[in-house]
Amino acid sequence: MGFAYTPxxxxADYTVVRAVRRLPLKGEVLVKVGQKVQASDIVAQTNLPGEVRTVNVASKLGLAPEELAECMLKKEGDPVEDGEPFVRSKGFFGLFKSELKAPLKGTLESVSSVTGQVILRGPPTPLVKRAYAAGTIVEVQEGESATVEVRGSLIQGIFGVGGEANGTIEIVVDSPKQVLDADRIKPDHKGKILVGGSLV
Known part of the structure; x- marks a missing residue:
C-alpha cells in the first residue's frame, strides 16, 4: 500500500517499477529479455559524436575557397593528430609556404570549396547506460533501450541534485514529521541513501 505525503x-512498502534505460542516440543494447541485472551492470552503450572544430582555412592562409582542395595534405575521412599539419599553401614560386596544424586529434570531416572552411571532428565519447537498480529485463528495443523491472519498496523524492546514484536505503528518523539533523548522520552512512523527515 502506498501513502502520499506530498502531491x-x-x-510504498512494496511495488513494481519499470525503468526505461534509453540511449540518447542509436547504439548497442547488451542485455536480453529475462536477464537478471544488478544496479551497476551496463545494459546499453553508444558513442557520442566528438567535438567539432571549424577552421576558416581560406581566410587564415589567404587562399580563394576554390584553391583549398589542392592545398590539402589530408582528404575527407582521414585521421589527424593534434598538432599535425593538414593543409599547406603553395606559396610564391614555391617559397613562403604556410601551413595550418590540426587543433585536435580526430578526423577531417569535410572540405568546402565554397566557404573555404575545413571541419575537423574529435574522437567519439563512449556513453554507457547502467541498469540503475537490481531487477529483470522485461523489454528491449534494439539499439535504443532496455526496460528493467524492479520489485521492492518505493520512496519518491521531490528533486535531485547531480547525476544518477544508487545505494542502500536507510531510514534515519522515527516519523515523517521528524527533522533530520546532523547528529543522526553517522560515518557508516557514507554511500547510502538516507530517508529523512520533514526538514533537513
Whole structure:
C-alpha cells in the first residue's frame, strides 16, 4: 500500500517499477529479455559524436575557397593528430609556404570549396547506460533501450541534485514529521541513501 505525503509523491512498502534505460542516440543494447541485472551492470552503450572544430582555412592562409582542395595534405575521412599539419599553401614560386596544424586529434570531416572552411571532428565519447537498480529485463528495443523491472519498496523524492546514484536505503528518523539533523548522520552512512523527515 502506498501513502502520499506530498502531491504526486509516494511511499510504498512494496511495488513494481519499470525503468526505461534509453540511449540518447542509436547504439548497442547488451542485455536480453529475462536477464537478471544488478544496479551497476551496463545494459546499453553508444558513442557520442566528438567535438567539432571549424577552421576558416581560406581566410587564415589567404587562399580563394576554390584553391583549398589542392592545398590539402589530408582528404575527407582521414585521421589527424593534434598538432599535425593538414593543409599547406603553395606559396610564391614555391617559397613562403604556410601551413595550418590540426587543433585536435580526430578526423577531417569535410572540405568546402565554397566557404573555404575545413571541419575537423574529435574522437567519439563512449556513453554507457547502467541498469540503475537490481531487477529483470522485461523489454528491449534494439539499439535504443532496455526496460528493467524492479520489485521492492518505493520512496519518491521531490528533486535531485547531480547525476544518477544508487545505494542502500536507510531510514534515519522515527516519523515523517521528524527533522533530520546532523547528529543522526553517522560515518557508516557514507554511500547510502538516507530517508529523512520533514526538514533537513
Amino acid at each position: 504526486g509523491l509516494t511511499v
